[in-house]
Amino acid sequence: MGELAAFMILSLVTLIPAVVVVTSSNIVRAALSLVPTFLGVTGLYVMLQAEFVAGIQVLIYAGAITVLILFVIMLTAGGTGARTRQINEQVPLGAMAAVWLAFVLIVIFSRTVWPVLAGALPAYNVIAVGNAFLTDYVLIFEVTSLVLLVSLVGAIVIARREE
Amino acid sequence: MPWFIELLKATGLAVVIFTFLAVVSAMFGVYLERKISGWIQARLGPKHVGPQGLLQTVADTVKLLQKEHITPRNADALIFNAAPVIVAVAALLDWIVIPFGKFGGRVLVVRDINIGVLYFAAMASVTVIGIISGGWSSNNKYALLGGLRSAAQMISYEIPLALGILWVAMVAGTLSTVGIVDAQVKQGSWFMFKLPPPIGWFGLPFGILASLTFLTAATAEVNRVPFDLPEAESELVAGYFAEYTGMRFALFQLGEYGEMFGMAGVATIMFFGGWTEPHLQPWMWLLVTLASLVVVAVILFSGLRQTLLVRPILILASLGFLLSLVMFFGSRAGLSPVLPSPVWFLTKLFALVFFLMWMRWTYPRLRLDQLLNLSWKVLLPLGLLNLVATGFVLTAWGR
Amino acid sequence: MPKVLLDWFYVAVFAVVGTLMAVLPLGVVWLLAPRADLPQKNITYESGVIPFGQAWAQFNVRYYLFALVFVVFDVEVIYLYPWAVVFRQLGTFAFAEMLLFVLILLVGLAYAWRKGALEWV
Numbered sequence: 001m002g003e004l005a006a007f008m009i010l011s012l013v014t015l016i017p018a019v020v021v022v023t024s025s026n027i028v029r030a031a032l033s034l035v036p037t038f039l040g041v042t043g044l045y046v047m048l049q050a051e052f053v054a055g056i057q058v059l060i061y062a063g064a065i066t067v068l069i070l071f072v073i074m075l076t077a078g079g080t081g082a083r084t085r086q087i088n089e090q091v092p093l094g095a096m097a098a099v100w101l102a103f104v105l106i107v108i109f110s111r112t113v114w115p116v117l118a119g120a121l122p123a124y125n126v127i128a129v130g131n132a133f134l135t136d137y138v139l140i141f142e143v144t145s146l147v148l149l150v151s152l153v154g155a156i157v158i159a160r161r162e163e
Numbered sequence: 164m165p166w167f168i169e170l171l172k173a174t175g176l177a178v179v180i181f182t183f184l185a186v187v188s189a190m191f192g193v194y195l196e197r198k199i200s201g202w203i204q205a206r207l208g209p210k211h212v213g214p215q216g217l218l219q220t221v222a223d224t225v226k227l228l229q230k231e232h233i234t235p236r237n238a239d240a241l242i243f244n245a246a247p248v249i250v251a252v253a254a255l256l257d258w259i260v261i262p263f264g265k266f267g268g269r270v271l272v273v274r275d276i277n278i279g280v281l282y283f284a285a286m287a288s289v290t291v292i293g294i295i296s297g298g299w300s301s302n303n304k305y306a307l308l309g310g311l312r313s314a315a316q317m318i319s320y321e322i323p324l325a326l327g328i329l330w331v332a333m334v335a336g337t338l339s340t341v342g343i344v345d346a347q348v349k350q351g352s353w354f355m356f357k358l359p360p361p362i363g364w365f366g367l368p369f370g371i372l373a374s375l376t377f378l379t380a381a382t383a384e385v386n387r388v389p390f391d392l393p394e395a396e397s398e399l400v401a402g403y404f405a406e407y408t409g410m411r412f413a414l415f416q417l418g419e420y421g422e423m424f425g426m427a428g429v430a431t432i433m434f435f436g437g438w439t440e441p442h443l444q445p446w447m448w449l450l451v452t453l454a455s456l457v458v459v460a461v462i463l464f465s466g467l468r469q470t471l472l473v474r475p476i477l478i479l480a481s482l483g484f485l486l487s488l489v490m491f492f493g494s495r496a497g498l499s500p501v502l503p504s505p506v507w508f509l510t511k512l513f514a515l516v517f518f519l520m521w522m523r524w525t526y527p528r529l530r531l532d533q534l535l536n537l538s539w540k541v542l543l544p545l546g547l548l549n550l551v552a553t554g555f556v557l558t559a560w561g562r
Numbered sequence: 563m564p565k566v567l568l569d570w571f572y573v574a575v576f577a578v579v580g581t582l583m584a585v586l587p588l589g590v591v592w593l594l595a596p597r598a599d600l601p602q603k604n605i606t607y608e609s610g611v612i613p614f615g616q617a618w619a620q621f622n623v624r625y626y627l628f629a630l631v632f633v634v635f636d637v638e639v640i641y642l643y644p645w646a647v648v649f650r651q652l653g654t655f656a657f658a659e660m661l662l663f664v665l666i667l668l669v670g671l672a673y674a675w676r677k678g679a680l681e682w683v
Contacts, residue, residue: 058286063288063292130646
């Protein structure tokens, strides 16, 4: 009961700003509306007791990605305060794609037999994640750093060209 | 416990912590800042409202409560009004994981969250959203420049800050703030000075380096001089809060000072043993007592008494004298601990806050390129190398 | 309630109560403070002259570069948190893994440094 109520509240916290992100006529407002969305998702992670992921969500998404997006917006020519009217000729097409995707997802979710007993949760999930990284998923851990390196180099190359 | 009792408890604690932030860190913090800056600049500082001007900031708050709110015509009113609230709430959320001490076997902390210090870093990183949106929504050139500079600075220093936190997490083997203090209790000294046995004192350079990295990054993270470019009153008027009036301005101040005290609190917990009492032999306490007594006597019985510049030294020496005197007699009498743990936590906290204020009024402001160089080209490589070196020492020697 | 949920329940309550307590003095101001709408008063402050153009203009690309490098390193640090917590129990192997991880990223830092992405001109 309490869980359902919390889930409902968090869904609203996630979804309402998300609608604002898409529909707002002001680009900075749209970017800032991402913050409550990210925080709502944090709440959903907490409800799954994935504390570490929740911490990352706040640190990376609310604290870093939003700033990145804002900086990109501040780069746009002509300034950020302009209220642009949203014109989109592909609304019917987009709506169709969205409805189709929703339909597929609902079918998948309702048809799949979900395992109900997932086993016991580790008491400290940072330790569990760390152990998994350093024993079973070593290769993935190391490859991640390569991925980060590639993304850094790529970002610098692209940004330098833009200059 | 039923959920509504928890709800009541949480609400009560939130009110208490918010009041603590408003009264101790914002009001008393601003008073201390003005007083200390006065002494350092050979002035008296606030003097007229209340004894030694103690009620000055209370009067200021009452004044601010009566000031009109001005929202500039060109501003984005919604974001403009939300920004100070975001900053203040982010500062409040920091304090959930900071333990104040131990009382009768119970740790005085709101919640000992498992990912404690990571949680702290995450909440501190939300502040930047409030600052950048306040700067942008004012539609003022000074404010926008200040907000962007501030964001660039805060994100740059978040990495060295996180490296300092990582260093402690590595040595303590936990992220929980209470766990970190317990690890220091277990090894019998602060992480700043010693690593876990058998390394002991050989860990001194690593600890000092890590704590200096963390403190520098923390100073920059809360936008204080020498890293106060976002506010830079002499060039940007007041930076991101140039357009804010009355109580909304006060909320920004509350957020800023709350964040500063929070950073000092986390530094206390991570490097300076948190609420634990330093263990020194009675004769060492006596030595400290006598030394501070000599300093006080020299100042009082010479011409120096007239000089305002030595006021902070005089106050510090007298406080040190009192503290070490109590500690000397206490440890002679075999009391352990001599003073209750919250006293120690607050003593260390205020010592760090004093240190930050002292830095603020001593050093000039950095230039933006120097500031970013310091973070990316000095603190970041240094922090990473320190992490690797300490890791090596711990692996090779520490088991 | 499990400990994790209870912890974050407190966080949520703190966020809500904190917002209320921050808004409360603003309400007091609304009751106490005078209000006078003068057209000149609500003009954006620009050192006493009539503001010139809009503040919302295009900004320097450098802010963006720093933000990019920051995001990459922030993610890196996130990966090191779980490592730091279990490191003392796992020993030499864990250290070697972390060394490799950090070295690869130091290459990235060196690249950014050489390419002048960390330069503020």
